[in-house]
Amino acid sequence: MSYTVLNTQLRWLDFAARNLLRNRRRSLVTLSIAALGTAAILVAAGFARYTYTGLAEASARSTGHLVLGMPQSFEGDEAQPLEHGLQNWQALREALLAEPEVRHVLPRVQFGGLISNGEKSALMMGVGISPDAEFAIKGPFLTQKSGQLLNDGERGRVLLGEGLARSLRATPGSGLTLMASTAHGALNAIDVRVAGVVSTGVPDLDQRLVCTDIATAQTLLDSDKVSSMGLFLERMSQTPALRERLQARWPALALKDWEQLAPFYGAVRQLYNRIFGALGSILALIVVCVLANAMAMSVIERTREIGTLRALGTRPGQLIASFATEGLLLGSLGSLLGALTALALSVVLMLVDLQMPPPPGRSQGYPLQLELSADMVLAVIALIALLALLCSAWVAARSVRQPIPQALAHV
Known part of the structure; x- marks a missing residue:
């Protein structure tokens, strides 16, 4: 029984992959947007994390991890x-x-x-x-x-x-x-x-x-x-x-x-959390809109195909799962490509000495680097893949439930 279920799932996965290849240009554009969105989110998060770590180490190095004195x-x-x-x-x-x-x-x-x-x-x-x-x-x-x-x-x-x-x-x-x-x-x-x-x-x-x-x-x-x-x-x-x-x-x-004696660290962390949080939300929204548009175009172009499959006995849930699988494939591959791009950029920045301009109140700049952790990369990949899956399922759910005669007559 388990072998039959696995074989069926692999067939649906193969079916979704073949559907993506039917319109290579649209799939490539969607894949690129997902990759760019993932890379941008990781670059922003990596830069913020590197800044936090640098400020924390500088603050601790300046005063000590703990400072002991009289209460007064x-x-x-x-x-x-x-x-x-x-x-x-x-x-x-x-x-x-x-x-x-x-x-x-x-x-x-x-x-x-x-x-x-x-x-x-x-x-x-x-x-x-x-x-x-x-x-x-x-x-x-x-x-x-x-x-x-x-x-x-x-x-x-x-x-x-x-x-x-x-x-x-x-x-x-x-x-x-x-x-x-x-x-x-x-x-x-x-x-x-x-x-x-x-x-x-x-x-x-x-x-x-x-x-x-x-x-x-x-x-x-x-x-x-x-x-x-x-x-x-x-x-x-x-x-x-x-x-x-x-x-x-x-x-x-x-x-x-050290954190109690470094108010500048707390202020910068709060500011960056707001800035990069808003930036990440905007990028995620862009990825969702592009995926929704790509999947909507795919569904519209295949309306008669959907009607034929429905007439042959395919249930709406199976069609929704197929379109969701297509979105999951696009989101997963795009986010993986974007993560590899961000990792490559972080390595390049370690090899090339690029300096940021001095922050306000200082006369010396600091190196531009990214600090990427495995947890951060996996979380962003999972987020983009999940958004792609949910977006594709939502678009498909709105389209596959139309009456079969109307779908077959679609031009």
Whole structure:
């Protein structure tokens, strides 16, 4: 019995394929539209996914997958520098490094004040870091314009943002003075030397950025505290579980994940979801309209054939299934061809360095690439094939139920 059913289904499939070949031009056009629609949807979705991944990795690399600090440090401004800083942070850092998911812990000291070359002063946004670990863990998050990066063991050296260096006419080797309020409310100043000039890709930040080592920053602020510590994990997916476990272990401290500290990521994701969601809906609608038109033309041209088949005893459901199979074949083949086109394009973009223009507020572009996953490709192929099947069945259902004499008399 199963063999008979399978044989019958294969005959209907062969019948549908032969019908598609009766008008090759129309079938080819319909196939091309389905392929272009599939490729366009995958390219848009792949670009959005690549943007999400890039922004997520940049945000996590900038702050850490988790940032640990005092609760007050995340709630508002401090009256004095390091007022809500972490005390005994070295012991806490060793305890965090003992966690199996934690790859590295980077302490940071945030401070503000003035920087002067003796003739001109400018506002600065300073950060104290552990240089060797910072650059090794985070990778190329700064673009080195001139000079050298900071090294552990060197004191009294700073990196300047490109805009700030230009404003102060500072070059590697120049002597500058940092001035800031200490943790006790007094005014302090230290002399430093420029190690290098860097760029973050954000012009507004480059106008104020000063990087130095933690010891120099603590000397300026007259404190042994740090502002926060960034935790870098083996995998981003480990963030939620580790956050819950660490929060239970240190309830007096606050833990923020990278997404909470990256509002730009959330805003871009919402914007792209709306833009590419609307684009995908439009493309799907175009595919449906083209398929509906192609199947309607096919049904009209074969009205007498439909009447003859009905007169020979073919049931309307069988005819609807035949036309739906034709649509399924067109949608499946077209979507598969479109998926192959999108995959080929993604490979080409990996080999060819095409740069997107800088986004608003930044001075550096980013590579144009597509991130396609197996789930995404299969979902789009299934969606286009399903739309083709439903569209063909709907058109056929409206046509095959007309009276047999009227169908036979159709001209």
